[in-house]
Amino acid sequence: MTLSKYSLKIAQPKNIAWIMHSIDLCRPILAAQQSDQWQGKEPSLMTIKVDVKNHRYHLFLKDQTFIGGAALLSKDDAYDHLLSGSWLNQEPYIVIHRFFIHPEFQGKKLGKLFLSAIEAKVWGQGIRNVRVDTHEKNLPMRGLLISLGYLEVGRVNLPLAGERLVYHKVRGK
Numbered sequence: 208m209t210l211s212k213y214s215l216k217i218a219q220p221k222n223i224a225w226i227m228h229s230i231d232l233c234r235p236i237l238a239a240q241q242s243d244q245w246q247g248k249e250p251s252l253m254t255i256k257v258d259v260k261n262h263r264y265h266l267f268l269k270d271q272t273f274i275g276g277a278a279l280l281s282k283d284d285a286y287d288h289l290l291s292g293s294w295l296n297q298e299p300y301i302v303i304h305r306f307f308i309h310p311e312f313q314g315k316k317l318g319k320l321f322l323s324a325i326e327a328k329v330w331g332q333g334i335r336n337v338r339v340d341t342h343e344k345n346l347p348m349r350g351l352l353i354s355l356g357y358l359e360v361g362r363v364n365l366p367l368a369g370e371r372l373v374y375h376k377v378r379g380k
Contacts, residue, residue: 215324218264218276226255226264226276229309236310237345244342249367250305258305265328267308267321275321277306279328285365286338286373292361295375300336301329306348318351326355326376335378340371352376 218226230250237244258264258278267275283302286294303325308318329337340363341348349372353359357374364370 213267213269213274213320213324215328216266216268217262218259218266220256220259222266222273223252223255223259225273226259226266227252229273229276229307230255230305232310233307236313237342240344240346242342242344243369244345244371247367254305264305265325267317267324273309274312274317275306275308277321277325278304279325280304283338285363288363289360289373290362290364290370292359292373294338294360294373295358295377296336298336299334300338300375301325301332301334303337303339306339313347318347319355322351322355326378330378337376338373340365340373343372349374 230245234245238246255264263280264276264278266273267277280302281299283304286302306321308321326337337357339352339357341352343349349359352374355376357376359372360375361373362370363373
């Protein structure tokens with residue numbers, strides 16, 4: 208598989224139903240990992256609508272088939288106050304939130320391609336840093352991040368999600 212067969216697209220309002228359906232399909236998968244991630248109200252329909260309205264929710268596609276989604280934000284205020292650890296630097300960054308691969312496509316190494324596409328977009332904007340958080344029991348996501356060179360740098364408390372592990376990747380490191 209090569210990244211050239213895949214693309215990122217900024218989500219449109221017409222994509223919200225698919226995004227929410229996909230997130231709802233991912234919730235029991237996370238619960239089966241004994242994770243409380245996505246077991247409450249978030250990601251909510253309102254959160255996704257705001258992401259889409261602000262042109263920050265991205266879909267990962269092969270041809271016209273949606274495979275996954277993620278919000279890319281230029282800042283997360285909660286990341287200013289880690290519970291433990293520290294970021295690798297204080298340079299501008301993009302944070303990835305609400306990342307998923309639709310269950311139909313999980314286990315096919317597409318998460319790695321999706322994150323690589325996100326990184327290519329970020330690096331293309333001249334930003335050298337990507338930050339992301341996940342639940343400590345989300346072992347597939349943690350493994351994916353580590354496989355792509357992300358370093359676990361500490362913990363954060365997210366107002367709507369609770370405590371999460373944080374990861375940081377700097378381009379060229």
